[in-house]
Amino acid sequence: MKGTAILFQEQNITFIEDIDQSVFEEIKDQCGCEHCNCRLENKVIDFGSVSPVFWHEDEVDWDYGY
Template sequence: MKGTAILFQENEVTFIENIDHTVYEELKAQCGNEQCNCKLDNKIVEFGPISPIFWHEEDVDWDYGY
């Protein structure tokens, strides 16, 4: 299943689109830690601390905001 992960960081919100639910679960398990990361496009991406994190099935329709 693919979807969008929504990560809330200290001063920003990050949207990661078209990822597997397993990547979301990996990030969710790290939620609240000092350093959160995951593998995207064969690269390790560091996000710093995230809390909370949400999942949205499918892609976000940016014309309507959901």
């Protein structure tokens, strides 16, 4: 299943669209760590410290905000 992950960081909110739920779970398990890492498009991405993390199944309709 694919969806959108919403990551809250110290100064930013990051939206990652069209990712597998398994990648979201990997990020969620690292909440509170200084270096939250995951593999996206064959690259390891370090998001730094994130908390909390939310999941939205499917894509976000940005025209309406959900």
